[in-house]
Amino acid sequence: MSGAETSDDGRYIIVDGRRWRATDPSIPQKLKAELVAELMRARRLVRTRGDEVRPFVQDAKVALGERGEPWWEQASDDGVRERLAASMRVLLRHRDGKTICPSDAARVAGGDDWRELMPVAREVAGTLASEEVVVIQQRGEPVDLDAAKGPIRLAAGPELKR
Secondary structure, X not given: OOOOXXXXXXOEEEEOOEEEEOOOOOOOXXXXXXXXXXXXXXXXXXXXXXXXXXXXXXXXXXXXXXXXXXXXXXXXXXXXHHHHHHXXXXXXXXXXXXXXXXXXXXXXXXXXXXXXXXXXXXXXHHHHHHOOOEEXXXXXXXXXXXXXXXXXXXXEOOOOOO
16 A cells, blocks of 8 residues: 555554554565455445445455454464465456466465465365355366366356355
8 A cells, every 4th residue: 555654564554543454465466456456346346235245355355464364473274274265256256257276376375385375275175166156177167176187277156256
C-alpha cells in the first residue's frame, strides 16, 4: 500500500492511526497482484451481495497473509493448509474459468520454500475436490487425484461460489 506508514519490523501498516497486518512480502508480485485484485472485487461485491460474499474477502485476506496465522511465524500444519486452500479458491475465482496449478498456491503460502509445500498442496487440492470446490484435471480432463501421475491442474468446481 503506497503512502501507508509501516512498522519498523515491516509486519504492520499504519492507516489513520490503526495498525493492520501487512501483506506477506514473500508472495511473488504477479500472484500478489491477482490476490489484491480479487480482494478489491470481493469488497465491491459485499456492497451488493452482503454476507453471501464475505467469505471471498476472508479467503483473500488469508491468502495474502493479512489474516490467519502470522506470516512471520512458523506456520502450523493447519495454518498452512488453510492458506493453501484460501489461495486456491481466490486464484480460481480471479481467473474466472481458467485453471490453476497447485504450485501457484504453494508459491503464495511458501515463498521461496514453495516446493516443500507441493505434497501438502496436492492433499489440499484433494480435500477441496472431495468437497466439489475444485475439479482436478490432467490434459483438460477430470481425474481422481489418487490415479493422477505427474502434473495436475485445478478448475473451479460446482461449490466454488462466484
